[in-house]
Structure formats: C-alpha cells, structure tokens
Amino acid sequence: MSHEEDTLPRIIVEPIVANALREDLGTAGDITSRTVLPAGLTARAVIRAREQAVVSGMEVAATAFRLTDPGLEIAIHITDGHRCRPGDVLLEVAGSAHAILAAERVALNFAGRMSGIATLTAAFVEKVAGTRARITCTRKTTPGLRALEKLAVRHGGGFNHRHSLADAILIKDNHIAAAGGIRPVLESVKARVSHMVAVEIEVDSLEQLEEVLEVGGATAVLLDNMPPGALREAVRMVAGRMVTEASGNVTLETVAEIAATGVDYISSGRLTHSAPTVDLGLDM
Amino acid sequence: MSHEEDTLPRIIVEPIVANALREDLGTAGDITSRTVLPAGLTARAVIRAREQAVVSGMEVAATAFRLTDPGLEIAIHITDGHRCRPGDVLLEVAGSAHAILAAERVALNFAGRMSGIATLTAAFVEKVAGTRARITCTRKTTPGLRALEKLAVRHGGGFNHRHSLADAILIKDNHIAAAGGIRPVLESVKARVSHMVAVEIEVDSLEQLEEVLEVGGATAVLLDNMPPGALREAVRMVAGRMVTEASGNVTLETVAEIAATGVDYISSGRLTHSAPTVDLGLDM
Amino acid sequence: MSHEEDTLPRIIVEPIVANALREDLGTAGDITSRTVLPAGLTARAVIRAREQAVVSGMEVAATAFRLTDPGLEIAIHITDGHRCRPGDVLLEVAGSAHAILAAERVALNFAGRMSGIATLTAAFVEKVAGTRARITCTRKTTPGLRALEKLAVRHGGGFNHRHSLADAILIKDNHIAAAGGIRPVLESVKARVSHMVAVEIEVDSLEQLEEVLEVGGATAVLLDNMPPGALREAVRMVAGRMVTEASGNVTLETVAEIAATGVDYISSGRLTHSAPTVDLGLDM
C-alpha cells in the first residue's frame, strides 16, 4: 500500500504534538482526572478502529503518549500505511491512567485525521490501478499540519506535490498574466533557476501548451480543468518531453476516466482538505 | 446567524497564522513569484466564494495578508458569521502582487476550513429551529487550530463545549469505572472543585442518571448514545435540575428528532472534524 | 492539608523551568563554577527548610535539576502539600557539582515562592476551619507563573478561581455599567453562554443582589467589599440558589469573621501577590 517505514524525524513531529498537547491541557491541565482519579492509578488502553481504513498517525499518537509521560509503555500493532478492519487494535498503551487520559484526545485527533487522509488517498489510488497515473496532493492542507498530512498521503499510496512555496516552481495563470505571457515567464525561469528546482507551468488550453513546449524551461505541465478529450490530446502533444499533471474536478467518480487519458499525475486538494476523519476510539 | 463581532484577540491569532505562513514559505520563500514577477508589481485581488456558505475566517485571512506585508490594503466585504452566495466577494486586498500571492494559499486554507465549519454548524442549527436545543461542538478539533475552529462554530450559530481539559469537568465512563462508581466520583468533585468550574457527567442509562440526580454535584449530564425515547424520559427525570446534553449518532438526518426530545444541548464532533471545506478562490 | 499527588503535566512545567534556567545562565553559562571547580567534581546536596512551612515546588525544583543534567539523582523527601519544620531536608540531589550549582538558584526561587504561597494559604484555611467557607485565589498572580501559583494554592489547601479569562464568566461592575445594567448583562449570558461555563456576577449591594436573583442566569455571586452584616443578609437572601463568594479586605485578622457569615468562598489576591517567600537553602 505504501512506502515501508515512511516516517518523519522526531525533531519535526515533537513540536507539533507538544503544541497540540499544550492546547488541550490549557495552563491548568486535566482537571477532571486530577479531581476524580485515585492517586497512582495505572491502566491499559487500546486505540481501536471502528471502521475499515488505511492506518496513519500511529507514530504521531505514540509521540503524544510519550511526550505526556515518558514512562508509558506503547506498542503499535498496525503500523502506518497498512489496512485495518473494524475492531482491530492499532496501538496499546499501559501506565499512568492520568497520563493516558490526558493524551487520549490529542492522539485520536491526529490519528483519526491522518487515517482519514490515508484512506481517501488509497481509494483514489485504487481507482487508477492499471494506468500510469499517480495520485498527488496539493498545498491545500491544514495550516500547521502540512508535514503530517503529506505523510498520510504517502501512507495511502499517494505522492506529494510541493511541500512549500520554496520547494519548486509552479507557474499559475496569475503569474503568466502578471509577467506578460508564457514566454517571458519561462525565460525568467531559465535565467534564474538552478537545476535543483523542478519547474511546472499551468495551462488551460492546448494553445498554451503548444507555446510551453516551444519555449521550453519547464519540467512538468499542469493541465487544469481540461476535459478528458483535451487531456488525451495534451498527452499526445507532450509525447514524453514533460511530465503531465491533471487537476480540477477530480473525484472518486471521475478519476478513473482522467487516468485513462494517459496523464502522469492527478492532483486533488480533496485528499487533505476534505477527507472525513476515521472513527477511532480509546478503550481502557 | 451568529454573535456579532465575535473575534479572537490578535495575540492569539497572529502566532497561529505566522506559523502557517512560515510552514508555507519554507526558509527560501516563494521562489516562483520571486523568479517570474516583475519587481515592484502591484495588484488588486479578491477572495470570492464559489458556493453558498456561512462565512468564517475573514479576520484570519486578513491577518495572513497583513503579517506578510503590513502595507497591503485589506477590506472585508462579508464579515464572519454572515451568509454568502456563489460569486460573492468576501475580501479585497491591494498592494504588492508578490505579497498577495505569498499569502494566498494560507489565507484560503484558513478561510475555507473555517467557513466549512460555520456552514455545517449553521445547517445543524437550522434543523433544530423551534426547539430548545442548542448545537455544540466537542474537543474533536484539528490539533493547533482549536481556538479558530471553536470560533467558526460560533460564527455558524453554535455553542462551544470545553476549550481544553482545564476548562471544566467532564466525567466519562472511564473515570467512573476507574474511580469505582458514580458516587465516589461526584463526592470527589464536591470536595475538590470550586464554584467557577462547570461539572458534567456522562451517563449511558437511566439507572445511572437516577444515581447522578440522587448524589448531586454536577451541573450538567451528558446522555450518550441514547435513543429518542430514553432521551425524552431522561429530560423528564431531570426536570430542569441539570442541563441535559445528547451526543452520539448526531447527523443532519437525526438531529431534529433528537432536538424534539427536549434536551438542552446536542453535541457533535462532526462539526469540526468532518466539515467539508468551502470552495473559495482568489481572483487577481 | 492538600489534594494528594496534585501535580501539573511535565509538558506545562518544563517550558517554564527551562525559561528560568536560560534566564539565569545567560548565553555564557555559570562562569564561576566553570572557572573554579575541578573538572568532573561530584557532590551531594540537600534543600533544607530554614523555617516552618507548607512545602510546594519540590516537583518544580526537581525539574530544574533534571533539565540542567538528566544524570543527577534526585529524591524528594517532603512532597508538595505537606508541612515541614526548620531544618527538615526537603529534597536531595547528587551528581555533577557544576550542574547542582547551576540549577540551585532557579530551584530555590521556584520552591521558595511556591512554598510561601502554600504556607500563607494554609494559614487562611486554618482560620476558617469549622465553617463552610473555602479559601480561593484570584488572577492576581505573577505573570508567567499562574499555573504554578495556582498549584501552590491547592497545596496549601485552597481552591482555585478562574485560571484565565477564557475559563469562566465573571461579570464585574465595569461590565454592568458598560452593558447598561444587570438585566441586559445576564440576558446576554443566557443567550450566548453554554452549559460548560460557570457564571459569576459581582454585586456591591443587596439591591443588586436582589436583581441578580430575580433575573437568573448566574451560578455564583461575588459579594464585593461588604461588611459582615451585609454578607450574612446576602447569604440569607441567596438561600442556596447560588454559590456565594466574599472578597475585599480579606486578611488573616478578618477572614474568620467573614467566614462566620456563612459564605461559601472567600477570595484574596494576597495569597499569590503578597505571600512572603519561604527561606530555603541548599547545603552541599
């Protein structure tokens, strides 16, 4: 389903999780557990899936428990990128009941969201099986969580588009309009951009594509909102000289038809901005 | 639709937005605009709704533009908490084209998500019109964005449940089990909790509710996953002595029937964790 | 004396202590120990009370040592919330002499201040023994240390009032004046505030109290600067329908008389803003 052992460095993940824990603990901490739980109470708990999914966020959930109390014992049963069925135990944690309950909601909020993204991505990936098309996300991610959401896309078998505005060049219609056309834009790119930067340019028509192919300087072309016929013609025109990406109106219903046109990538913000959360629960 | 002028202090909002801008700008900034846009180019742009919605996140979007370039002129046309129709201009920004494009995606990511939450909340609120029931969110929010998502719920006409574990007491089944029953839990609360803390206790059955009423010490009761008949009976038993809240299986299809039972609050994590993003675009 | 095992999550405490250590170490660190201590020197030291007190801040002091050097061995002899006598050893630490001396002042500054608050709180609590009155703090805490100072109040047997402006509603005279009276204020509250928020309103006279009782919508009333006779009458008027809190001119001399009026809570900023530091010393 996914790249094996695809994880992020702890030095990236821990500040995000610590921030979420502090958000949920306020300045006073978990006043309910502090008030009603017997001192020193220990417990064993599991995160269980309540529906079928592609799992993502188990490492992040484990980080939430570990940052709350380094003494908790944590075992991940289904690792990120693998499928689970309803009732499956994904993660087990044992130790201070107070700590487990303090981290519970944060752990579940991360894991439910990430699993939702991985699951939706996997559904798109399945729809395009047998074609050359790869599914890729966009920058339409949750502010502050991009690294985790892009990871979840990979756990679902998808590919990542740019991580930030600093990663790669993506020339959109606004840029072309502001710079006075495709040619000056691509000439600027050729004059100023190094070999370690991928360059993609968005086109809305086959005429624009023709000019892009003529001027050169881009490694990929984003075919935005084109009907399948035009996509097929675009792929034919490009003839392998650039990577082709289709975007716009990409749904589980339409994606197979788009993939059949022969494009290399199909991108959708939906993977990250509108994936429904997977229902996970913590049972003591 | 919503509380007028419901906003958050800038000292809370700005760090969240600045964090998102840094995430999107990487360490190198927007290399596309830097490469292709003419120096000193100015522009005028609008955020336009592409579908009907309850608007939320305009103040946050404005903050994204302002933090990127304090020299941008920004005008909000439809303020948070008001309805928009497809094509409506929500916000207008003028100044450096480079700055507008650098902030665009972050502004839209916040506003699309917040408007999505406000819109879904408003849909729930409409369904319960004419009953005493109020719609409320939960702690199932996006890590790092709770303050903004709870604000969006208010913009949609909903109410906020706890902001954090430090706000109020909510005694769940795990607490009751760990502490040895409803009575010891509520006795602990009475002994240790001050008058400035609201206390709610979750019950799964009318028997539990009866014990809660007998022991006292809670200001609200969470009736979890009860069918409408049981809810109606619970409301009758409580007879105004506590606030009643229903949760579990709350959807746009079921919420009216739940509201008709006479409960005071209906809570759903769906408002925040599964609201589809509203489609907004930036037009130059 | 206090709630057993009342502590704060490490994820809240550690940043506060780390900030204090960095403040005291500057950018160059402890230049005295670096200059004069033999390399690799180890030592054993104890924090000793030089006066009678209720101990608070031992967990925080231990955090200061642990953050400075995770290799230090630390044992707390008198845990937070318990009484000590002059000469008692509160905490013992062994390991790098350099590390112990680097953390010493920060550990003592926290523990001396917190123990001062716990001790003063306990003195107030003793004065009201035998009445129903509980002693509670206010928001008049040291900027940046509220969580720790509120914890110290609990260690002294007191209760906490609001932790922040976001926790609960407290309507003061300025609000009433600005909003045009008690009735519109309480109507706003009823229309906008959820069941998870406690609501208290300040009154200066029995006439105001009467109006509060008539309008409803508050869970507690703050009787500000009323003489004992008025307090007693107020308690009679409220007759258990709201929680009563007295504030203003609360000292160790006056508190017993105030408590005798039958109020539920007595609040004083003095607990946190003017508690004298407890004299603690580190002996090698």
Added chain:
Amino acid sequence: MSHEEDTLPRIIVEPIVANALREDLGTAGDITSRTVLPAGLTARAVIRAREQAVVSGMEVAATAFRLTDPGLEIAIHITDGHRCRPGDVLLEVAGSAHAILAAERVALNFAGRMSGIATLTAAFVEKVAGTRARITCTRKTTPGLRALEKLAVRHGGGFNHRHSLADAILIKDNHIAAAGGIRPVLESVKARVSHMVAVEIEVDSLEQLEEVLEVGGATAVLLDNMPPGALREAVRMVAGRMVTEASGNVTLETVAEIAATGVDYISSGRLTHSAPTVDLGLDM
C-alpha cells in the same frame, strides 16, 4: 529617586508581556467581555494608585495595552521611578473597552509587582542616606521576570548585582570548599578570567578576608552575615583595595546600622522576593 529614562528595549519586554497576555487569555480569549459588552464599545480608563509608592512598570503596563490593541491611546502620567500618592492617576488609556478589559489584569499584575519592588528599594535607600552604602538586589528574583525586577530596583534608587550566572564571578563558600581553599580558587580566576569580568568572593570571617587580600585576584568581597563590629573591622582591613559588600539579615530595621560600618554595598534578596505588591486599580 532613580536614573532618568531607565527603560529596557522593547525586544526584551514584549515577549515577556505577550507571554503573560496569552497566559491570561487562554485559547478562547476574554469570554466575559465577548459575551456581555456591546459591539464596538469604547471607553476611557485610568490606572490609579491606592497607596503611596514609587512607581515602576508603567512602560510595561503600556506595552500590555499596546500588544492587546495597537489602536489604544495610552498616556503615562507618572513615569517610572517617580513617587505617587494615593489617588494619583498613573496611566490613562482610551479605545476599545473590550481591549482595555482584556489587558487590565496583566497590566496591573506587572505594575503592582514592579512598584512594590521600587517602593521597598526606595525605603532601604532612604534608611542609608548620608552613608556611602548603596543598596543592591540579588538573583533571588521571580523566575522569568528578572529583567523587569532588576529594572524596578533601579527605579527605586537601588543598584543591580549580577543579572545572571554569566555576568560576573561570585565565589561562594561551596566553591571554596569544593576547590580546596581560597588560594586555589583565586589562582584559577587569575589564570582564566578576562578583564571584562568582575570578581567577587564571599568570606565569613576576617581570617578568610585576610587570605583574600593576600592572594589578590578579586575586585570585591562579600562579607556574609557578619555583625557590625566585624564589618567595620573588615572595611578597615580592606582599606579601599576592594569593594566591600555586606549581606545577611538585612532589614529596614538593621540596614542603617550596617551602612554605618562603611561598607560600599548592602545586598538583600528581600527587595525582589518579598516586596508586597502596591495596590493599583483600573477605573473606567
């Protein structure tokens, strides 16, 4: 009374004040004002002294208002380092009522504490008038607020001792014991410390002082817990070759007698760790 225009750079003060504002605003902000105040309400308010004091913290209070809302108009009437009488207006602020009330408590918490320190310092300074003795603080400050508390000491007419462990060398009894005596300690200092570092050494007896004078290498001597007779003899022995500082048992009752011995500095942790807060109020 104090150095004129003694202030700290905004880049130091603002993060401390912002941290305090966030602590007080939680993640949800001031829910009381949000709920009960009419939208757009403006007000004028003053900070008024309720007792006689030396003022400190007005710049910091102004920063609290400004960070909450840059649109507030703020005028300081009695600047830091000057005396006020009961009823005096110290600061005036006008603008959004919501913003003024949101910043009120933080502004007062800083100003009350700082004025308390300045006032107590000034009382010590008055007691030693006519002697050569200068009053100085220690590192026994509130964690996180050292810069502000040292500033308040200066506003009261006192002098600052070390700001951190990195500023200057202060050799205490533990160092001498660990390093094997006064001579090796001072030899280490001479070998390793540059000319830009002041060096002070603590002695408990005249015998130790004699050894210090013989070995050299220190610019100041801390005469710890010596009775007046011994202090006078120490001053005679030093004969201006080093700066002399007395510490231990320094109170408003004892300080004049200590000053009369001819020492150059008298230090006390009391100035910062046990100064009672000055009573300030905000009137709308």
Added chain:
Amino acid sequence: MSHEEDTLPRIIVEPIVANALREDLGTAGDITSRTVLPAGLTARAVIRAREQAVVSGMEVAATAFRLTDPGLEIAIHITDGHRCRPGDVLLEVAGSAHAILAAERVALNFAGRMSGIATLTAAFVEKVAGTRARITCTRKTTPGLRALEKLAVRHGGGFNHRHSLADAILIKDNHIAAAGGIRPVLESVKARVSHMVAVEIEVDSLEQLEEVLEVGGATAVLLDNMPPGALREAVRMVAGRMVTEASGNVTLETVAEIAATGVDYISSGRLTHSAPTVDLGLDM
C-alpha cells in the same frame, strides 16, 4: 550583478534578526548607553564600506534597526546586489542614539557576513564569464542563517543549490553504497519520487556516469572531484540529457579551467563557509 529586488519575506527574516538582537542585548540591555548617554539624545549615523564589495544584508540591517526602535528613520543608499567602493555610504539611520547603538553590532555582523558572501560569489562569477557555467552554493552554511546566506549568494550573482534536505534528492556515494549500487537507488527514485522533485546523483568516475545514463531517473549529475579532462569527457557523454555539476577543489584559481570543460554548474561550500567578512563601520 544580481536579481533585482531579491529579498526574503519579513516573516522569515524578523525572527532571525530578533534572535540576534536578544543574544546581544542579554536580559539587561545595553548597559553602557543606558549609563552614559544623556536621556532622549538623538543622532544620525551611516553604515559605510571600508573596502570594495558587493553589498548584501542592507535589508537585514534595516530590520535590526527597525525591530530595536520602530521610530528610527532608515534609508538604504546602496541596495543589496550592487557594488560599493571604500567610503560609500550604504545605509543611513536617524533617531534615538540609544537605539542606534543598541542595534549597531547586530546590523554590522549580518551585513558584513552577507556582503562577504556576495563579494566572494561575484568574484567566482566573474572568473567564469563567457562560459555556460553557473556558480552555486551548497548546504555548508552557517547553522541558523541558511536563508540569509543563500540570499547573499544570489546577490553576488550565484545560484542556490538545495535549501534543505527536503527540497530535492541528492544521492551521494554513501547512499549508493548503502543501497547496493546505482541501479537500485535510481529505481527507488523512479518508484517513489514525484515530478516536483529534482533528482541529482553524485558520480566519481565515468563508469558510474555511464550506468547513471543507462538507468535514467535523475535530472542532474554531480561530477565530484574529477580532473578537467574527465569533466570534459563527462560533458560529452551526457550530451545534454542531464544537467552537469562539478564540485571539489573549486577555488578562484581553478574555477575558470573547470568552467571551460562545459559543465553547467560549479558548486563550492567556500562561498558560504569561508567568505571573509567585509569591513563595514558605523559612523555617527
């Protein structure tokens, strides 16, 4: 000389500059100016070049002054990326003397370092004039200052290589050894990497280059430590199918000969890790 108006967003630059100001101001601020300067003294000062250079860091220096005191008037006379001669005024600042002196050293430290990098880069660029070779930096930058140092390289007319490990793929000898050869490494890349990521692979020999050309999957090849003859042969073999980059033993003496081989890029860590600081001074 350089890309016009090549700057970084303030949201990236300001935290770096603020951190440097806090490092230099300690917790106590500029005690010299506070002690000796008359209150309210204003001044006019200029940053002047004491040697010929390519200027970089003027925007950053201006940020240092602005963050110290927003009231300072600042004018940049020679903008980043332009040449200056000894004695030229680069920047002028007027306002509080205290603020100017507090920011002076930080402003000069940034500008001297950045101008040093721009100047050295420009010297390399000049040496390769008339060839197709572009000069590019590496990741051998000062920790914490990469964004600014990469900007200085651009101001000197150079190009940037990767900004971070997350930007692009660069496969080095260690990767090839660990993964079992060039083929499996490139197959992994083809299977897992999206079109928005540039891929470069390091080779030490023409045999390795041949295999790289055969397997495909990389957009650029890094020819490490090859003599000019081998470089020329490599360029011939590649025949425009990949971008070529030479590295190793690149100095002002050797760079022209390397460029003459026909490679597209020449990279050197020297540009950033060993550029001598340009001598700049602040004159009041």
Added chain:
Amino acid sequence: MSHEEDTLPRIIVEPIVANALREDLGTAGDITSRTVLPAGLTARAVIRAREQAVVSGMEVAATAFRLTDPGLEIAIHITDGHRCRPGDVLLEVAGSAHAILAAERVALNFAGRMSGIATLTAAFVEKVAGTRARITCTRKTTPGLRALEKLAVRHGGGFNHRHSLADAILIKDNHIAAAGGIRPVLESVKARVSHMVAVEIEVDSLEQLEEVLEVGGATAVLLDNMPPGALREAVRMVAGRMVTEASGNVTLETVAEIAATGVDYISSGRLTHSAPTVDLGLDM
C-alpha cells in the same frame, strides 16, 4: 591548549542545534535517505579531520546526532580544545543510517566552524607566547552562535571579551562624543554602575589616556589603533593601575610586535568573523 572540560550547559546548546536541524530538515525531512535507503539499515561512521587543527564543536556535533536520534551511540575520540592531525578520527557514531545522514551536515557545519575559530585563536596565542599578552575575541560573532563561538575561542586558548551589551561597560568614542567628554562619561559610570560590572573605556591618544587616569572609574582601557610606540608609552603611563587592551590591525603578522609592548590583552574580531572553516568529513 585550553581550559579542560570547558563546555556549555545543554539547555543553552540544544535549542541552537535543534534550530539548525530543523532548518536543514525542512518540513518534509531528508527525502533522499527516505527514498533510497533500505528500511532499518544501520551503519557506523566517523568524523575525520582532513587537516591539522585545534578541535572544537565535538560536544555540539554529538548533540546534533543525539537530538536526531537518541538511540545513536556516540563516542568522542578527540575532545574539544585538543589538537588533531589530518586523518585523525574525532568522533564515532553508530546506529540508524538514516539518522546519521540526516544529522551529518549540521554536525559538520558546527564542528568545522568552531574548529576553525579554535585553530585560528591558537595560532594567535602561539605568536604571543612568552609575553604577558592574552588573546581575546570581540562581539563580532555570527548572529545566533555567539555562545558557541566564544567557547571555541576558549578551546583555542583565548579569552572572552563581553558576551553581550549587558555584561560589562565598554565606552567607545561615540559615547564620549555624545556625552560631552571623558569626564562626564566616567562620572556617570561612578554614579550609576555597581561593583559587579567591569568598566572599560576606549582611547585613541595618550592625551585621552591621561584624562582617563586622572578621572578614574574604569577598570580597563582599550588602546585603539595605536602604533607600538604609543602602546608602549601607554603601558608605562598606566603602570598597572588599569588593565590595558590593544585593538586594531591585529593579524598573525603584527600580533607579536603588539604583544611585545607589554599590553595585557589583544583583541581581534578576526578570530570569529573570518576564521576559515576546518575541513572535516564524515566517512561511513
């Protein structure tokens, strides 16, 4: 060569190193290793010197590895402050190959820079052997790295000047001009500065020096840009009453002649702002 075991507290070093790691890992982490390395691969690597040097930064490099993966085993073979020859192994690290490669560049960037400073400092120290002169650095350090660079100077056998503007008084020509002469400046110092602050004043001529000696109040004098003859005369005039420091035009060629004049300290910004990086490599 250097003070033994001269290190900085981890609480100072770790944030600097973590910041550098995050800078190099971006938000997406090391995409090369993630893509091409086999899962779970372990390795052993060494940091090896490629030239002769005085080592510094090994503790910092070890911190980079430890923060990336606490499971790495790290052994330092040549500790900070000791000499190495080409080919010497300085540090050995074993464990996750992915983690070693992720931290490699940051570890080397710190260690190369710090060793460069230590090595250049040691060269200056050698040149003045047999004189009383000590070599000292300035505040011309890399923004954000001052603590580490000052440590490297000590590792090279040098001494540190001020760590920040808050450490000590250094009165420069601008201060003297602004305050109206040497006498008012030194009178201000005597009136306002405590005994824990060293005071140095810069003079450009023997006339100025004479006035400084007459007025008193400074502990050291900075003889700026004076020729050897004037320095010798200045040393004679001072006659041990103040510490003497020479600055200006200090190079490896001139330093011995300056030292021969009898000055106590010789300072140069060159130690930190222009030390060439030492060539270190990581071999797997």
